[in-house]
Amino acid sequence: MAALRLTRRFHGFYRTRLHSNAVLCSSYNLRRDSSTSSDGIDGRDSRLPVLIVGAGPVGLVLSILLTKLGVKCAVLEKSCGFSRHPQAHFINNRSMExxxxxxxxxxxxxxxxxxxxxxxxxxxxxSLTGQVLGSVDHMQPKDFDKIVSPVSVAHFSQYKLTRLLIEQLKHIGFHVKSDGLLNSDDVKLAEQQILLGHECTSINTTENGVTVTASITRAGKRAEKKFHCDFLIGTDGASSTVRKLVGIGMSGEHDLQKLISIHFTSQDLGQYLMNERPGMLFFIFNTEAIGVLVAHDLMQGEFVLQVPFYPPQQRFDDFSSRVTPYLYIHFFTRIA
Known part of the structure; x- marks a missing residue:
């Protein structure tokens, strides 16, 4: 009864190595709970077949696939909007398939x-204008010859992918809502909704299914809402709230490295690298600093610089005041 019936792992995005986990829970693999309170949303008619927590690429793709199979679903997302940060960017063959x-x-x-x-x-x-220590072409002919796979890998920032997925979901009838609590005339949680600003805070089972409690802020006040479903799927990332609430642990070491990610645009830098040393990742090593520059799009001049961060010796606030000269002097200029 305490064991998780099904865990699926989705691979597809790369940040260095990034794994997105999907955890599926039914009413028979969580601790039983006699509570049937629903805070205004209750009864068998209001219970969804599938409720998804997490509106990242995995949750959005799953919503599309389930809808295509005729399975009604909805999505809860704790953020009040979709990220504009590039985030992950490398899509492997299986995801492209x-x-x-x-x-x-x-x-x-x-x-x-x-x-x-x-x-x-x-x-x-x-440095980006200094000595090249070496380069590696990480692509192989099989990545493009379409013998192993009918489609090749891709380099496409996550926020751009999210935008395309939202367009597809809207085309098949989904609605994105960011107005906090459901309106009073919404007598049940309708399928084909992505509810932003809804943070999952507890998961319990009843005789009729899984009850999920979500916390919402509206007009500066916190409130709770309960949702009923047959199956709950957690697609809320490596620090999954769903995983923690159902008691699934993570094995291995934690906090192997802390990084400061600096998202910036520079058409000049993009043009320079396109002409002089095109690449996806630039590993920069000198006596003053080390870091990794992720070139999300050289043509658009969009980058993320990842710099090691060592608290408590360093403070996060230190980076905000010296970020521009720090970038220029230690990463972008020629080092003798």
């Missing part, structure tokens, strides 16, 4: 991604 079946999504990604020759290399250097 799934996307290939989603109304041509794979083809659309390939059309909008940067040209392959601009991102196929990892570059190791003393």
């Amino acid at each position: 799934v996307f290939r079946k989603l109304n041509g999504l794979a083809d659309e990604i390939l059309r909008h991604q940067p040209p392959v020759d601009l991102w196929r290399k990892f570059v190791y250097c003393t």
Whole structure:
């Protein structure tokens, strides 16, 4: 009864190595709870077959697939909006094979991604204008010959993928809501909704299914809402709230590295790297600093610089005041 009946792992995005987990829970694998309170949303008619927690790429893709199979579902997301940070960016073959079946999504990604020759290399250097210590072409012929897979890998920022997925969901009838609590005339949680600003705080089972409590802030006040479903799926990332609430632990070491991620745009830097040393990742090593520059799109000049962060010796606030000269002096200029 305490064992998780099904755990699925989705691979697809790369930040260095990023895994998105989906945890599925039914009413028979959580601790039983006699409570049937629903705070205004109750009864068998209001129970969804599937409720998804987490509106990242995994949750959004799952919503599309379930809807295509005729399974009613809805999504809860604790953030009040979708991230504008590039986040993960490398999509592997298997994910692209799934996307290939989603109304041509794979083809659309390939059309909008940067040209392959601009991102196929990892570059190791003393600075972005300094000595190149070496470079590695991480792409192989099999990545493009379509013998192993009918579609190739892709380099496409997560926020751009999210935008395409939301467009597909709206096309099949989904609505994105960010107005906090459901209106009083919403007598039940309708399927095909993505409810932003709803943070999952507890999970319990009843005789009729799974009850999920979500916390919502509206007009500066916190409130709770309860939702009923047959199956709950957690697609809320590596620090999954769903995983923690159902008591699933993580094995291995924690906090192996802390990084400061600096998202910035520079057309000049993008043009320079396109002409002089195109690549996806730039590993920068010199006596003053080390870091990794992720070139999300050289043509658009969009980058994320990841710099090691060592608390308590360093404070996060230290980076905000010296970020521009720090970037320029230690990462972008020539080091003798």
